[in-house]
Amino acid sequence: TQLLEQSPQFLSIQEGENLTVYCNSSSVFSSLQWYRQEPGEGPVLLVTVVTGGEVKKLKRLTFQFGDARKDSSLHITAAQPGDTGLYLCAGDTGNQFYFGTGTSLTVIP
Amino acid sequence: DAGVTQSPTHLIKTRGQQVTLRCSPISGHKSVSWYQQVLGQGPQFIFQYYEKEERGRGNFPDRFSARQFPNYSSELNVNALLLGDSALYLCASSRSRDWVIASPLHFGNGTRLTVT
Numbered sequence: 001t002q003l004l005e006q007s008p009q010f011l012s013i014q015e016g017e018n019l020t021v022y023c024n025s026s027s028v029f030s031s032l033q034w035y036r037q038e039p040g041e042g043p044v045l046l047v048t049v050v051t052g053g054e055v056k057k058l059k060r061l062t063f064q065f066g067d068a069r070k071d072s073s074l075h076i077t078a079a080q081p082g083d084t085g086l087y088l089c090a091g092d093t094g095n096q097f098y099f100g101t102g103t104s105l106t107v108i109p
Numbered sequence: 110d111a112g113v114t115q116s117p118t119h120l121i122k123t124r125g126q127q128v129t130l131r132c133s134p135i136s137g138h139k140s141v142s143w144y145q146q147v148l149g150q151g152p153q154f155i156f157q158y159y160e161k162e163e164r165g166r167g168n169f170p171d172r173f174s175a176r177q178f179p180n181y182s183s184e185l186n187v188n189a190l191l192l193g194d195s196a197l198y199l200c201a202s203s204r205s206r207d208w209v210i211a212s213p214l215h216f217g218n219g220t221r222l223t224v225t
Contacts, residue, residue: 004151006151033213033214040218041218041219042113042199042201042216042217042218042219043152043199043216044216045213045214045215048213088151088152090151096154096165096167097142097154097157097165097214098154099144099151099152099153099154100151101150101151102149102150102151104149
């Protein structure tokens with residue numbers, strides 16, 4: 001059982017489209033991170049959010065932490081083929097670190 | 110500086126055997142954590158070590174054990190291998206004992222373990 005559920009599990013879109021990935025839990029997290037993982041490599045950190053309601057932007061990526069610190073979303077504007085990969089959310093409860101179930105994104109040129 | 114390095118990159122073992130995976134953290138990082146990633150799923154936390162002491166343990170059986178050495182490198186041992194242990198094993202290092210708020214995790218590229 002994974003503490004963090006991501007949706008959708010798979011996403012295939014055309015270059016230039018927008019998308020949103022959701023990360024949901026019934027637990028409260030001290031912080032939440034988003035990673036991108038490419039085949040054969042370890043996850044690479046994109047962002048850390050700490051405060052409930054916090055919004056962070058990284059170029060075309062917008063991350064939001066829910067007010068209750070139980071959920072998060074990742075929005076990508078004008079997706080590019082280079083955005084293709086496995087997107088993982090991960091939360092810190094203070095004594096353990098949990099990854100989400102993952103969202104596999106494919107951006108078609 | 111070199112990133113987190115893991116060895117070996119690939120490994121094939123038979124059911125019932127034992128395996129040892131190795132991880133060298135980024136220089137200056139004192140915390141090492143281990144994760145199991147089954148194909149198509151997110152990583153599952155196994156252990157965290159800081160200053161050679163176990164600081165956290167996930168829901169894995171006692172067949173899984175780990176240790177951290179004075180130079181902060183770490184080994185993950187798995188005994189009595191099962192087919193279900195086939196996975197990518199990831200190691201991550203960070204400067205601090207505290208989870209992510211104090212310092213981010215840096216991951217290695219993992220060891221792909223196949224149990225036949």
